[in-house]
Amino acid sequence: MKKVSVLLFTISLLALTGFAQDREVLIKNATIMTAAKGTIEGGSILIRNGKIVAVDKADKVTASASAKVIDGTGMYVTPGFVDAHSHTALDSVNEGSLSVTAMVKMRDVVNNTDINIYRQLAGGMTTIHQLHGSANAIGGQNNVIKLKWGKPVEEMFLAEAPRTVKFALGENPKRSNFSVPGMARRFPATRMGVEETIREAFTQGREYTAKWDAYEAAKAKGENPLPPRKDLKLEAMADILKGKIDIHAHCYRADEIMMLLRLTEEFGIRVRTLQHTLEGYKVSPEIAKHGASASILPDWWAYKMEAYDAIPFNAAVMTDHGIVVSIHSDSNEHARRFYQEAGKMLKYGNLTEEQALQLVTLNPAKQIRLDNRIGSIEVGKDGDLAIFNGHPFSVYAHPVMTLIEGEVYFDRKQDIERRALLAKEKKDLIEKEKKANVPTQPVQSSPTFIPTLSEEELDDHLHHGKTKKP
Numbered sequence: 001m002k003k004v005s006v007l008l009f010t011i012s013l014l015a016l017t018g019f020a021q022d023r024e025v026l027i028k029n030a031t032i033m034t035a036a037k038g039t040i041e042g043g044s045i046l047i048r049n050g051k052i053v054a055v056d057k058a059d060k061v062t063a064s065a066s067a068k069v070i071d072g073t074g075m076y077v078t079p080g081f082v083d084a085h086s087h088t089a090l091d092s093v094n095e096g097s098l099s100v101t102a103m104v105k106m107r108d109v110v111n112n113t114d115i116n117i118y119r120q121l122a123g124g125m126t127t128i129h130q131l132h133g134s135a136n137a138i139g140g141q142n143n144v145i146k147l148k149w150g151k152p153v154e155e156m157f158l159a160e161a162p163r164t165v166k167f168a169l170g171e172n173p174k175r176s177n178f179s180v181p182g183m184a185r186r187f188p189a190t191r192m193g194v195e196e197t198i199r200e201a202f203t204q205g206r207e208y209t210a211k212w213d214a215y216e217a218a219k220a221k222g223e224n225p226l227p228p229r230k231d232l233k234l235e236a237m238a239d240i241l242k243g244k245i246d247i248h249a250h251c252y253r254a255d256e257i258m259m260l261l262r263l264t265e266e267f268g269i270r271v272r273t274l275q276h277t278l279e280g281y282k283v284s285p286e287i288a289k290h291g292a293s294a295s296i297l298p299d300w301w302a303y304k305m306e307a308y309d310a311i312p313f314n315a316a317v318m319t320d321h322g323i324v325v326s327i328h329s330d331s332n333e334h335a336r337r338f339y340q341e342a343g344k345m346l347k348y349g350n351l352t353e354e355q356a357l358q359l360v361t362l363n364p365a366k367q368i369r370l371d372n373r374i375g376s377i378e379v380g381k382d383g384d385l386a387i388f389n390g391h392p393f394s395v396y397a398h399p400v401m402t403l404i405e406g407e408v409y410f411d412r413k414q415d416i417e418r419r420a421l422l423a424k425e426k427k428d429l430i431e432k433e434k435k436a437n438v439p440t441q442p443v444q445s446s447p448t449f450i451p452t453l454s455e456e457e458l459d460d461h462l463h464h465g466k467t468k469k470p
Contacts, residue, residue: 006053024048025383025406026063027101030072033356033392035079035361036376045077047383050405055377063214070387070401078357078392079376080126080384080402081338083365084295085248085275085328087131088335089114094133096138097186099173101203102165102236104140106130110398111151116332121147121410123336124386127158129368131275134168134250136177136199137188141165141236142248144368146384148285149409162369167249169194169256170306177304195259202267205237212238245297246369247293252284252306273367275328277318278310284321293324298341298347315359316349326364340384343393356393 025047032043032055044061046054056060063069067358087093090444091109110130111191120128127146132139144161146152171177173194179185187195194212211228218225239245251274264271270291274280277294278301279286287294301310318325327342329335336361345356365375373382376460390397402410 002250013112017452022048023050024063024067024405025068025070025388026061027070027072027077027385027404028061029058030077030292030387031356032467033076033078033354033376034377035357035394036294038354041195044072045377045383045385047403050383050391050407051408052379052383054379055379066412068093069277072387074389075399076388076391076401077377077389078124079385080374080386080404081124081360082280082326082364082368082370082375083125083128083329083338084273084326084367085131085330086128086331086335087133087330087466088116088120089127089145092131094135096135099136099197100138100233100237101140102138102201103232103239104132104402105141106132107157110145110153110156112151112156114331116335117147118149118410119332120335120413121149121402122399122415124388124392124402125335126384126402126404127365127370127374128335129164129364131248132166134166134172136166136412137168137173137194138201138237139166139168141245144370144433146404147300147409148404148407158370158373160370160373163239163245164248164368165236165245166246167198167271169249169251169260170253171304172250173197177444191256194256195263198260198263198316199266201237202241202263205234205268208234209238209241240268242267242268248273248367250275252276252278252311254279255463257283258286263287265290276330278307278314278322279316280313282309282316287318288321292317293326293363294324295328295364295367297330298327305369312344312348315345317454318352319349321356322467324363324366325359326367327359328364339388339392339397339399340395346393353393362405 009046019251026044028044029042031039032045034040034055040055040056040057043056044058046061046063089111090106091111095160102330123146127144130143130145132142132347141166144158145156146158148156170463174188174190175186188197193245208231211269215225215227236245240247249260249271251260255275257277260271273293273295274287275295277296282295296314298315299312301307315325315327327338334341342356342360344361345351346353362371362375372382377385384402384404386399388397389400402414
C-alpha cells in the first residue's frame with residue numbers, strides 16, 4: 001500500500017512540474033531558412049516546451065503521438081523577426097523635459113493591449129526592443145518584450161534581456177523642429193551643445209562612482225561614514241560607464257557618429273548600436289574599429305536635412321566592413337513588412353539571401369545580446385517562428401502563422417474566419433446601444449429655458465462648474 005502511495009505521489013508531482021506530458025509542436029515538410037546554417041529543403045522543426053529540439057530533413061525528425069502537427073508543405077519557415085528599434089506598445093515615448101533623463105524606464109509604460117502588437121504578429125514579428133524617444137541627448141532606459149498578444153504584460157517581458165539606454169544626436173535633441181510658444185529653448189540648441197551635454201553627464205557619473213567607491217572603502221576600514229546622496233539619473237550614468245547598460249544611439253550624420261565614438265572611447269566605453277546610421281557607409285571602417293553595430297532604415301531619406309545623404313547600399317557597405325547590421329522599423333506600419341524590407345537588400349548591394357534574412361533576425365538579436373535565445377532556427381533556441389505561403393522576399397508572399405515559444409499567436413486562416421463574427425458582434429453592440437438610448441416615454445415638445453448669466457456667474461461656471469439658480 002505504501003509503494004502505491006509513493007507511486008501516485010510521484011506521478012502527481014511529474015504532472016505538476018510538466019514532465020509527465022511534454023508540449024510538442026512539429027512543423028514538417030517545409031523549406032526552413034535557418035538564418036544561421038543555410039536553408040533546409042523538405043525539413044522539419046520539433047519544438048518541445050517552447051524550445052527547438054530538432055531541425056533537420058523531415059525523415060530525421062520525429063515527434064510523439066501527442067504532438068501538434070503543422071503541415072508545412074509548400075511553405076517557408078523563418079525565425080521570428082526581431083525589431084532592434086521599436087516604439088510599439090508604449091503609452092509614452094519621450095520624457096522631453098530635461099536633456100538627460102537616464103532615470104526613466106520604458107518598462108513602466110508598456111501597453112499590452114496595443115493593437116499594433118497583433119498587426120505586427122501578422123507580419124512575422126515576435127520580439128521588439130522598445131526604445132525611448134530622441135528628444136534628449138541621453139534619454140531613458142529601454143525594454144525588450146515578446147509580442148505575446150492576449151497575455152499579461154508580465155509574461156511579455158524578457159527578464160534576462162540586458163539593460164540598454166537611448167542616446168540621441170542631431171536635430172531632435174537640439175530641437176531644430178520643436179519649440180513651445182512662450183517658453184525659452186532648452187539647452188542644448190546646437191550639435192556642439194549635444195556633445196557637451198553627454199560629456200557632462202559622463203563626468204557627473206564618474207564623480208558619482210568615485211563618491212560611492214570612497215564610501216565603500218571607508219566602510220571596509222571599519223569607519224562609519226555617511227553614504228552619498230542617491231541619484232537615480234547618476235546611478236544610470238554610473239552603470240553606463242561600468243558597462244552594465246548598453247548605449248543605443250540615434251544618429252544620422254557621419255561627423256556626429258565620429259563625435260560619439262570618440263567621446264565614449266574617451267571615457268573607456270563603447271557604443272553598442274548606432275540607430276538609423278544613414279551616413280554609416282561614409283565611416284564604416286571607423287565604426288568597425290570601434291566595435292559598434294548599426295541598426296538602419298533601409299531606404300528612407302530626404303524627410304529632413306540630416307537624412308539627405310542616405311543611400312540604399314548602406315547596409316551592404318557596412319556589412320562588407322564586418323559590421324553587424326540590422327533593419328529596424330521606428331514605425332508601427334514599417335514593422336508589419338520586415339520581410340520585404342530585408343528583400344530589398346538583395347538588390348541594393350548584392351547581399352546573399354541569408355545575409356538579407358539576418359538583417360531582421362539574427363543581427364538585431366545580437367545587437368540586444370539575445371542571440372543565445374532568438375534570431376535563428378537552431379537547437380536550444382526559442383521556438384519563435386514565422387511561416388510563409390511562399391518565399392518571404394517575394395512581394396506575393398505573406399505570413400500564414402506566427403509562433404512564439406511554440407505557441408501560435410497569429411493564424412491567418414483563423415483571423416479571416418473571425419472577421420465575420422467580429423463584424424456581427426460590432427453590429428449587435430451598436431444596435432444594443434441604440435435601443436438603450438431610446439427614451440421609454442414620448443418627449444413632450446416644450447420651449448427650452450436658457451438662463452441668462454452675468455459675466456461673474458459665467459466665469460464661476462467655467463472655472464468651478466457652479467452657477468446660481470436663475
